[in-house]
Amino acid sequence: MPAEPQLFYVILAAIFGLLFGSFLNVCIYRLPRDLSVVAPRSFCPECGVQIAWYDNLPLVSYAILRGRCRYCDKPIGIRYFLVELTTAVLFALTVSEYGPTLPALKWAVFDAIMVALFWTDFEERILPDELTIGGILAGLIFSVFVSVPGFSEIWISGPATRSRSFTDAVIGGLILSIPIWALGWAYGRLRKRDALGLGDVKLLAAMGAFLGLENGLFALLLGAVTGSVLGLAYILWKRKDAASYELPFGSFLCFGAVIAPLIGRR
Ligand SMILES: [Zn+2]
Numbered sequence: 453m454p455a456e457p458q459l460f461y462v463i464l465a466a467i468f469g470l471l472f473g474s475f476l477n478v479c480i481y482r483l484p485r486d487l488s489v490v491a492p493r494s495f496c497p498e499c500g501v502q503i504a505w506y507d508n509l510p511l512v513s514y515a516i517l518r519g520r521c522r523y524c525d526k527p528i529g530i531r532y533f534l535v536e537l538t539t540a541v542l543f544a545l546t547v548s549e550y551g552p553t554l555p556a557l558k559w560a561v562f563d564a565i566m567v568a569l570f571w572t573d574f575e576e577r578i579l580p581d582e583l584t585i586g587g588i589l590a591g592l593i594f595s596v597f598v599s600v601p602g603f604s605e606i607w608i609s610g611p612a613t614r615s616r617s618f619t620d621a622v623i624g625g626l627i628l629s630i631p632i633w634a635l636g637w638a639y640g641r642l643r644k645r646d647a648l649g650l651g652d653v654k655l656l657a658a659m660g661a662f663l664g665l666e667n668g669l670f671a672l673l674l675g676a677v678t679g680s681v682l683g684l685a686y687i688l689w690k691r692k693d694a695a696s697y698e699l700p701f702g703s704f705l706c707f708g709a710v711i712a713p714l715i716g717r718r
Pocket residue numbers: 496497498499500501521522523524525526
């Protein structure tokens with residue numbers, strides 16, 4: 453009996469994910485360019501013609517137009533399709549795990565932020581403050597309502613409380629970001645160039661605030677390992693100069709941040 457309402461919510465989450473993914477695509481293009489994400493309506497980045505609603509349906513329009521603009525025929529990035537698809541899948545996974553609850557909302561918000569940051573870093577090597585600092589704030593606010601796992605019980609006794617969860621979110625954010633910031637700073641001094649942007653540090657703080665320390669470290673490790681392997685393979689394959697080529701490290705962190713809690717829960 454309860455299986456059916458559950459499926460209903462999962463499908464609803466997937467549909468909402470498609471629509472929200474469409475909005476994330478707008479954010480991914482506009483935030484790094486300091487454009488408003490509310491106005492004007494969607495336009496083709498190539499020819500500037502405003503996109504009609506029937507050409508703006510998630511997944512469907514991309515398939516019908518075969519990934520090309522109706523007016524100028526220039527290709528539309530596969531990213532538009534992928535973002536809508538991944539957001540829908542992640543929202544559906546979250547709701548199938550938690551049902552229509554506050555924890556589901558928390559993880560849907562987190563996944564959406566990570567999807568957007570993955571692509572802004574991948575395409576522009578930019579991690580916009582709206583998403584990183586916004587993510588830190590969202591993580592801290594959610595920690596008051598959805599328990600963040602951590603170690604603060606060692607010195608804050610008693611049952612799991614809101615203040616303990618909040619403390620664990622703060623600790624997660626600080627311990628994940630400060631040492632990396634210090635390492636990057638020291639490396640930058642030694643090599644006279646920026647190894648790690650402040651954007652990465654803010655992204656790590658947001659990850660820690662949502663995930664807590666343990667899962668946060670797991671996500672960092674996962675992102676660093678995948679990033680090193682894929683990055684090295686790409687540099688060798690494309691014969692890029694390893695000393696000057698800038699890897700989208702933030703993208704790998706976002707990948708780890710989304711995958712780590714999925715594995716961690718199992
Ligand atoms: Zn066009």
